[in-house]
Structure formats: C-alpha cells, structure tokens
Amino acid sequence: MHVQLRSYGLLYVAGLCVSWILIRAAAKKYNVMTANDVDNLMFWMSVGCVLGGRIGYVLFYGIALGTSPIEDLFRFNRGGMSFFGGLIAVTLTMYIFAWKTKKNLLSLTDLVAGSAPAGLFLGRIGNYFNREIFGPPTSLPWAITDPSDGIARHPTQLYEALLEGIVLLVILYPILWLRPPAAKPGLVSGLFLVLYSFFRALMELLRDDSWITGVPFSISQVLCIPVAVVGLYLIFRTTRLID
Template identity: 45%
Template sequence: MFTYPDIDPIAFTLNVRWYGLMYLAGFALGWLGVRYRAKLPGSPIETARAEDLLFYVALGVFIGGRLGSMLFYDLTGLIAEPLSVFRIWEGGMSFHGGLIGVLLAMALFARRIGQPFFAVADFAAPWAPIGLGLGRIGNFLNGELWGRATSPDAPWAVIVDGTPRHASQLYEAFLEGLVLLAVLLIYSAKPRPTMAVSGLFLLLYGVFRVAVEFIRLPDEHIGYLALGWLTMGHVLSAPMMLAGAALLVIAYRRKSAETVTA
C-alpha cells in the first residue's frame, strides 16, 4: 500500500509542470527513435526528415488532443464558449483526439515527401508508446485520472485523500507505454506487410485501454454512459480495436495474394 504524497504539478520555478516535461521527454525520445529507424535499410523517410516528421506529429498531438478533449468530453462548454479551445494552459488533452490529429498530420507529411500514408504510419507507430507511457506518468504526477476504490490491504492500493485506489494511470503507462513499445519494436524488427504495424498498434492500444477503463473512474461531468461501467473511453477505443483487426487482416490477405501471384 502506498500513500499518494500530493505531488505539486509544478516541477520547479518558472511554472514548469511535470506534465509538460513528460510531453517534452516523449517527443525527445521519439525523435531519437525515429532518427535511428530512418538510418535502417528500406526506411521510407530520410534521416534529415526526422525533425519534419516530429513537427507534424507535435502539431497533430496538440491541436487534435485539445479539440478532441473539448468535442468528446466538454462539448457543452465548447458550444457555450468556443474560444475556450485555445486555453490550453487549463489542461484537457484527449488521446483519441490527438490520434486523429496525428493521422491527419502524417497524411500531410506523407504527401509532402511522396510516400504512401501507411508507409509513414508503420514507420512511426512503434515509437508512439513512448509518449503515451510518459503522458500517463504525467497524469499520475498531476494526481488525476485515478481508478476505482480498492481494498486498503491490496499491494497495489494507492491512498488518495484517505481512500485506497487503483493507480490506473500507472497501469496504462505500463500497458500502453512499456508493453506496447516492446511488442511493436519486436514485431517491426522484421519486414511486415504494409498496414500490419499500424493495425497492431491500434488493436493493442484499444485492448489495453478498454481493459483499464473498467477500473478507471470516468470524468465526473460525464460519468458512466450506460450499464454502470460503460465509459467514453470504451466508446472511443472500441473502433480502434475493430480498425486495427481489419488492417491486420487486410495486410496479411494482400501478402498472401501477392505470394500466390508471384
């Protein structure tokens, strides 16, 4: 059992927040990974383009994440005050919105360098879990997105304001960050059919997110959508699982068809 120490979200002076540092670390490590991968034979992206890809991805994350947060989780607030979408200092970032933003940004980047979209997506996907995992650690340091109450005697219990809870942020950091990173790096170490790496990313993220949503508390202003357990995270992650499975099936069917034709 661990008592949450009420960590100050401000990391140090000048109003630098832990959450912002996690984003910065995620982009920095992702950039190193992309540069390393760009040097490998068969890379669709030149090493000199790694910074450009990071710039596009960063725009997609912040613009898509903020818009997604308002559209998915605070639509009434957005309608009442549309300019609130620009108040990023107030927090509010949605993974699913960020994902949509990144997909659009990568489509623009792929078009700019003359590469197929999925060549770029498969190239970048293995490094996304770094940012996802660090972002969840940022949630933990911010003292937000806690899980349901649990037994005070449970070894995983974290005492938050006197209540033992699941540290759902750390569960997600482990699954969506460390585990997903390891699986994708191992899987993509060998040549795979186009769309397969992207499909595996979508499928596994969806599975991990749906699993943790069962013990993660929903946003207070939304609550459970139905059945006493269905959350917005479930609703937004289920299509990812279906899309990921579909991409994997299509990728390997195409590979089989190409093998037979050859």
C-alpha cells in the same frame, strides 16, 4: 501544483523526444526517410498531437459530460487532452506529409505506431505526478492515496503506463525493427490500434472520468470501437485475408 504541472509538461515533451529517437533509428535502418524528413514530420506531428488532443478532449469529453464548453477549445491552461483527438490529428498530418513527399503512408504510420508507446508511457507517468485519473478505492499494498480525498485508490495511471507503454513497446518495436516497413506495411499500425483499444477499454473499467450517467460504458470505450475496427482491417489487409 506548479511543480506537478511542470513535471507533467516535461514528461510529455520527454515522451515525444524518446519516440522521435526511436523513429529516427528505424527510419535510418531501412532508409525510409532522411533525418531531416523525420524531424519535419515529428515537428508537425507534435503540433497536431497537442492541438488535436485538446480539441478532442473538449469535443469528445468536455461537451458530452458538460464539463467544458466549446469556448474551452484552446484554453490549454485548463487541462485535458484526448488520445483519440491526438490520434486523428497525427494521422491527418502523416497523410499530408506522405502525399507531399510521395512516401507510403502505411510505412510512415508503422514507424510512428511502433515508437509511440514510449511517449504514451511517459505521458501516463506524467498523469501520475499530476495526480489525476485515479481508479476506485482498494486495499492492495500498491494503492496510492488520492490527495483530493485522502482515499487509497488503484494507481490507474501506472497500470496504463505499463500496458499502453511498456507492453506495447516490447511487442511492437521489435516487429518494426526486425522487418522492413515496406514489407506488408500497416501490420504494426494495425496491431497498435487493436492492442491500444483493448488495453484502454480494459482500463476504463477502473476509471470514472468519462462515464455518462445511466450508460453502461464510457465515452473512451465507445471511441475504442472504430479505432479497433480500423486496426483489424489493417491486420487482415497485410495478412492478405482481404484485399
């Protein structure tokens, strides 16, 4: 157990570092921010990601599912992080940073959205090493044995690593790299929110860790709806379909 937790933590940190490098490269290419500005932003976003992820997990999942009381908010040793909680905290951090430095908020969110899939990929690999979020039983040749019950199951962690990590990165980072963030800022952010929501909602069909008994959808799928709506708004806005 100690090795698994250490591997998860190392991969989580590695994911932040890789995203950091990608953001720095794109920011330097288009002179959006200095290296020092990127470092400051990434530091506070990392803090926000961890705190927001934990608080979001307890509020969105723990309390709703009855598995974590409100007192568990800052008990990080008990595990549990929420992408959606982290997303809210990171967005708030970027808003404050943009306001203080007088930079375009959507240009900043595009930098982060185009680079974040690298971190998501390593985070899901961390889930795999931590032996969590397995899918339903399957006889497919790539099935992974769940150590908690010895049953061969879908490696949902690896599916999500592929879709939320590699596929998103291959789609978004070239767009970020080939077009200045000042040109129609918000497009990369919108695409990230829509595509992530779609992939996550799809993968939830193979997960059972956030479903409420008697309800035909999971908490995560519900949370995907407003995220996708915001993403669609940004896409339509940048393509001048709406003001």
